[in-house]
Amino acid sequence: MTDQQRSVAIHVPVLARVEGEGALDLRIEDGDIAELRLRIFEPPRFFEKFLEGRHYTEIPDMVARICGICPVAYQVTAAQALEKLFGVELDPWARDMRRVFYCGEWIQSHSLHIHLLAAPDFFGCNNAIELARIAPEEVRRGLRIQALGNELMDLFGARSVHPVGVRIGGFHGAPSLARIQAMREKLRAALPEAEALIRWAAAIPMPQDDQAFVSVATHHPTDYAIERGQIAVSDGLRIEADAFDAHFAEQHVPHSTALFSTYHQQPYLVGPLARLNLNHVRLPEQVRALLTESGLVLPSRNLFDSLLARAVEILLALHEALRLLDGYRVPDSPWVPVTPRAGVAIGCTEAPRGLLWHRYEMDGEGRVVNARIVPPTSQNQGRIEEDLRLSLLNFGLDHPDDALRLHCEKVIRNYDPCISCATHFLRFNLDRA
Amino acid sequence: MVVDALLSGGVQAGGETVIDKLDRPGATLVSLLEQADWAILIDAIQGNGQPGTIRRFDQRDWPAYRGGLSSHGFGVLDALMLARELGSLPSRLDLYGIEIGSASPGEEARSEILAASAQLAQRIAADLADPIR
Numbered sequence: 001m002t003d004q005q006r007s008v009a010i011h012v013p014v015l016a017r018v019e020g021e022g023a024l025d026l027r028i029e030d031g032d033i034a035e036l037r038l039r040i041f042e043p044p045r046f047f048e049k050f051l052e053g054r055h056y057t058e059i060p061d062m063v064a065r066i067c068g069i070c071p072v073a074y075q076v077t078a079a080q081a082l083e084k085l086f087g088v089e090l091d092p093w094a095r096d097m098r099r100v101f102y103c104g105e106w107i108q109s110h111s112l113h114i115h116l117l118a119a120p121d122f123f124g125c126n127n128a129i130e131l132a133r134i135a136p137e138e139v140r141r142g143l144r145i146q147a148l149g150n151e152l153m154d155l156f157g158a159r160s161v162h163p164v165g166v167r168i169g170g171f172h173g174a175p176s177l178a179r180i181q182a183m184r185e186k187l188r189a190a191l192p193e194a195e196a197l198i199r200w201a202a203a204i205p206m207p208q209d210d211q212a213f214v215s216v217a218t219h220h221p222t223d224y225a226i227e228r229g230q231i232a233v234s235d236g237l238r239i240e241a242d243a244f245d246a247h248f249a250e251q252h253v254p255h256s257t258a259l260f261s262t263y264h265q266q267p268y269l270v271g272p273l274a275r276l277n278l279n280h281v282r283l284p285e286q287v288r289a290l291l292t293e294s295g296l297v298l299p300s301r302n303l304f305d306s307l308l309a310r311a312v313e314i315l316l317a318l319h320e321a322l323r324l325l326d327g328y329r330v331p332d333s334p335w336v337p338v339t340p341r342a343g344v345a346i347g348c349t350e351a352p353r354g355l356l357w358h359r360y361e362m363d364g365e366g367r368v369v370n371a372r373i374v375p376p377t378s379q380n381q382g383r384i385e386e387d388l389r390l391s392l393l394n395f396g397l398d399h400p401d402d403a404l405r406l407h408c409e410k411v412i413r414n415y416d417p418c419i420s421c422a423t424h425f426l427r428f429n430l431d432r433a
Numbered sequence: 434m435v436v437d438a439l440l441s442g443g444v445q446a447g448g449e450t451v452i453d454k455l456d457r458p459g460a461t462l463v464s465l466l467e468q469a470d471w472a473i474l475i476d477a478i479q480g481n482g483q484p485g486t487i488r489r490f491d492q493r494d495w496p497a498y499r500g501g502l503s504s505h506g507f508g509v510l511d512a513l514m515l516a517r518e519l520g521s522l523p524s525r526l527d528l529y530g531i532e533i534g535s536a537s538p539g540e541e542a543r544s545e546i547l548a549a550s551a552q553l554a555q556r557i558a559a560d561l562a563d564p565i566r
Binding site: 068112116127128129132133136139140143144146147150159161162 | 456457459460461463464507511514515518519520
């Protein structure tokens with residue numbers, strides 16, 4: 001409900017959730033947005049301090065605890081950074097399997113977000129349980145794809161939640177050929193399901209929005225970048241991970257304990273749509289053909305295309321895992337020896353939610369002097385605020401309060417921030433002037 | 434703890450019986466339930482009861498559920514409700530909760546919770562031996 005003066009204040013109380021806490025304050029006065037503030041308190045800040053004094057061998061298991069949904073991203077980014085500092089040359093087997101491992105995480109995280117968090121919004125449903133009532137086969141398919149992603153993570157990580165398979169120098173163990181062959185059959189069987197998912201996602205009527213924004217993602221000369229690559233920006237900048245601080249800044253803002261990230265003083269987008277905008281030419285031919293069929297024009301300026309972007313990346317991840325598991329062999333050793341040395345280790349990869357950047361200062365014994373982790377959710381925070389402002393103005397501020405609230409939720413969930421785990425989290429108090 | 438008590442009490446997996454500890458299964462629980470005719474689920478709960486209290490829930494209790502203790506907003510009961518919507522619930526589902534009171538990371542389980550786990554394991558072992566009960 002809105003009143004004639006168009007003076008509306010929406011306050012979303014702080015939420016205490018395991019994977020993140022957030023709040024949104026929105027005040028509309030005289031038909032315009034007078035105040036819009038998003039606050040996200042992301043957990044990694046605590047971990048940076050926890051890591052100090054820890055031996056490098058402990059880091060992969062510790063950073064896996066940062067997120068229950070994307071632990072692989074944290075493990076692989078830390079390993080990449082430290083291996084670079086220690087001058088470790090990974091065995092080609094380990095290099096390939098890191099990417100396969102990461103594909104498992106993309107598959108499960110994206111399918112979880114599409115089916116359990118985002119899609120209900122676009123079918124007028126309050127949650128996935130209601131969506132299952134009207135689209136049971138699609139939800140079943142989504143659960144199967146998600147379970148397959150979990151299984152792939154379990155294969156290399158010994159478990160899918162907070163896996164323990166990665167070590168600096170490779171993996172602790174290597175799956176048997178028989179297990180890999182069984183996995184290959186499952187991955188192959190999932191291809192038509194993922195193709196059907198793309199067609200389904202492309203047919204969902206999405207709000208039309210058109211915004212200019214900066215896309216940032218890692219970029220690789222031959223691969224669709226996941227676990228390696230330079231940092232690329234849609235304005236043409238290409239830099240190594242070491243140069244992050246020369247172009248990107250994290251800063252405190254008065255209304256949040258989280259840091260806001262900016263690129264040359266402006267907000268920017270990380271995540272599936274940013275990746276697709278920058279790297280779609282690196283998609284395998286089969287995936288690119290289906291993308292063309294979907295009608296999605298890239299680069300996209302509509303954040304609501306993020307759901308389709310996730311579906312496209314699921315198919316990519318299936319193809320990549322299959323390609324890299326072709327001709328699988330059990331290595332003589334799944335890891336190479338490591339000799340630590342003092343210095344600064346920097347690395348970046350593409351977590352399901354976007355660019356993840358790590359920096360570790362290490363002493364000569366291989367212990368962490370200090371750590372800095374820049375997760376995707378905090379990088380997107382400024383962009384979400386900007387998007388909410390533009391999207392609400394485009395949507396129209398005269399809609400009833402419930403419609404405004406739902407629209408805000410939809411916009412925020414496009415980014416799959418940790419707080420989107422709490423579906424329909426916008427419990428707001430309304431004050432009228 | 435109940436699984437450990439079951440195993441130490443001589444109940445073994447094998448044949449048509451699967452005994453598993455699940456670490457925050459989320460929606461994965463749906464596909465696991467799909468394969469079962471009879472599922473016994475045990476979880477820790479924080480309610481108003483004394484630590485160590487065993488509660489058994491049936492489907493009439495589900496609508497009263499709000500939020501709960503899940504991470505990522507999709508917990509055991511969400512998964513059960515989704516499974517019900519998809520027609521994936523086993524024909525028999527025994528859902529138990531053990532009150533744990535407050536809990537801190539790394540803290541040892543209290544004696545009353547260990548006792549409740551052993552008690553519930555005995556009850557489940559008896560059910561498995563005589564499913565008609």
